[in-house]
Amino acid sequence: MKSEPDAYSIDDLARDGVEPWDGIRNYQARNLMRDEMSVGDRVLFYHSNAKPPGVVGIAEIASSAYPDPTQFDPDSAYFDDSSSPDDPRWLLVDVRYVSHLERIVGLPEIKDDPALADMVLVKRSRLSVQPVSAEEFDHIVALGGSVA
DNA sequence: GCCAACGTTGGC
DNA sequence: GCCAACGTTGGC
Secondary structure, three states, X not given: OEEOOOXXXXXXXHHHOEEEOOOOOOHHHHHHHHHXXXXXXXXXXXXXXXXXXXXXXXXEEOOOOEEOHHHHOOOOOOOOOOOEOOEOOOEEOXXXXXXXXXXXXXXXXXXXXXXXXXXXXXXXXXXXXXXXXXXXXXXXXXXXXXXX
């Protein structure tokens, strides 16, 4: 899962513990949260639009998908007036902090690693929630160093 | 700041 | 249903 650290960083998640992952406004990302995530699933936390961009930590899914309240809030940047409470268009999941990696695994390193060539991040980078295989997950954690 | 790659919108 | 115009993402 990607986040711009200026908006919400791994340090913010470490401080907050659990955070509703609001603001996802992409159908593919929504469907992944709805259909492919279970409580306890591990998450790679990725800093996008960062210097450097890369995987910075580990989180886990702390809830199943439920309606994102910001879509109904006219004062929110994520407000969507074509969504109704009867039939919510946008969902979110709660995300819980697990750990930082010992070092950032940067995007260039990921792109250059043959074991990671099939990652969605490499093949189709512009998606804020992406599936990661168990092998890819373990490989990146091994590169970055697991703190726990 | 630039721009490539997508995703969405809306006229027809 | 097609597709042009437009908006967003995010690396560089």
